[in-house]
Amino acid sequence: MTVKLRRFHLLKIICSHSELSPTLASLYRIVPSRTNMPVLNGCLLTAEDQNLVLQCSDLELSLQITIPVQVEEEGSAVVLAKHFSELVHRLPDEKINLSWSDQNNLIELKCGSLTSNIHTWNAEEFPLAEKKSLDYKINVQAKKWKRLINKIIIAAAQQDIRANYAGVYIRFDNDQIQMVATDAYRLALIKIQNDTDVSDCDIFIPARTLTEVNRLIADGDQLEISWDKGTIYFSANNFLLTSRLINLQFPNYEKIIPVEYEMKIEVPREIMLTTLERASIFIPENEHFAVSCLQVEGDRFIIKADAAEVGSLEEIIDLREPAAHDCKAFFNVKYLLDPLQVLEQDQVTLCFNGSSGPAVYTEKGEDEYYLHLVSPVCRIS
Structure with missing residues (x-):
């Protein structure tokens, strides 16, 4: 539902706590922590056609969610988001009455024996994000989209x-279709078959935007994604999320992916995951490079960790087949762990190019190829 503001002088609705509270929790994540526009501290409420449309924005990202309510007076107002959200969260699961008029700058909330008044702004001050006709559009199953993004976004840098x-x-x-993320220390890549009508096109989507989309969608949803040169829209079920695209050159990722490898080993995913989790106990949490040593000797895969003030650990995983070469390299243990959380097959293929080359996880499915590259850490062994 696209909000079109009209000059209403009243707003009066009755809504359920179970609908309003989780909606406000999702919206409040969009509210900026600092802004030069006071109205962005608010949540736009628009009551119309027996629905309440709620919207928050930080100008980079805008989220609109529609919930069913009983509308007694149609209208629009912007309410102070932090206090409104926190108050509703702490209310009992009862009906909530909201009313506002342009005679003052307060919205009145009643629930049971409670009455509260919260500061508002005029709705006309709020910057609207309206969906328009765009150059590209695709539809994808939400469950598939969420799975793909979860495998990629772990390698993206913090904004x-x-x-x-x-x-x-x-x-x-x-x-x-290729999906890629990197923070310069690691890189994740997925290749899937293009079954859309879009070709010869690329987009660069903020990681924060994709995180919010994954929080909002349910597995059974059909997700519509549309975009033009500068803006992208995600819509499903009862929400519309609008985001600016990143208008910067993405790094030339293809040049850092090895064409071939000196050695490949296969390791049970669950065993490697739990071994690295144990190794991480012996690495200080505040160390920027929480380093673990990976060593291959014949048919043995050895994982080591040590810290002077804690102790050390060494654990051996037996390989099915001896490796073509011996190898010893150091890596950030968190970067080794993250892909193991999202890989789906029981056996992990791990590739190396000597002690100065990256560790590369690969996974091949029927219509999907996944690669996760982790750069080594220079350390005197």
Whole structure:
């Protein structure tokens, strides 16, 4: 539902706590922590056609959610989001009455024996994000989209660190879609068959946007994604999320992916995961490079960790077949652990190019190829 504001002088609705409370929790994540526009501290409420449309924005990202309510007076107002959300969260599971008029700057909330008044702004001050006709559109099953993004987004950089690494790059070719993320220390790549009508196109989506989409969608939803040069829209069920695309050059990722490998080993995913989790106990949490040593000797895969103030650990995993070469390299243990949380097959294929090369996880499915590259850490052994 696209909000179109009219100059209403009243707003009066009755809604359920079970609908309103989780909706406000989702919306409040969009409210900026700091802003020069006071109205962005608010949540826009628009009551119309027996629905309440709620919207928050930080100008980069805007979220609109529609819930069914009993509308007694149609209207729009912007309510202080933090206090409104926190108050509703702490209310009993009863009917909530909201009323507002332009005679004052307060919205009245009644629930049981409670009455509260919260500061508002005029709805006309709020910057609306309206969906428009766009150049590209695809539809995808929400469950599939969520799974793909979860496998990729772990390699994206934090937004406040490196803006041109802080997202997922998606390239649509004629027969293939590539999804890539990197923070310069690791890289995740997925290749899937292109069964959309989009080709010869690429987009760079902020990681924060994709995280919010994954929080909002349910497995049974059909997700519509549409975009133009600067803006992308995600809609499903009762929400519309609008985001600016990243207008920066994504790094040339293809040049850092090895064409071939000196050695490949297969390791049971669950065993490697639990072994690395045990190794991480012996690495200080505040160490920027929480380093673990991976060593291959014949048919033995050895994982080591040590810290002077804690102790050390060494654990051996027996390989099915001896490796072609011996190898010893050091890696950030968190970066080794993250892909193991999202890999889906029982056996992990792990590739190496000597002690100075990356560790590369690969996984091949029927219509999908996944690669996760982890750069080594320089350390004197």
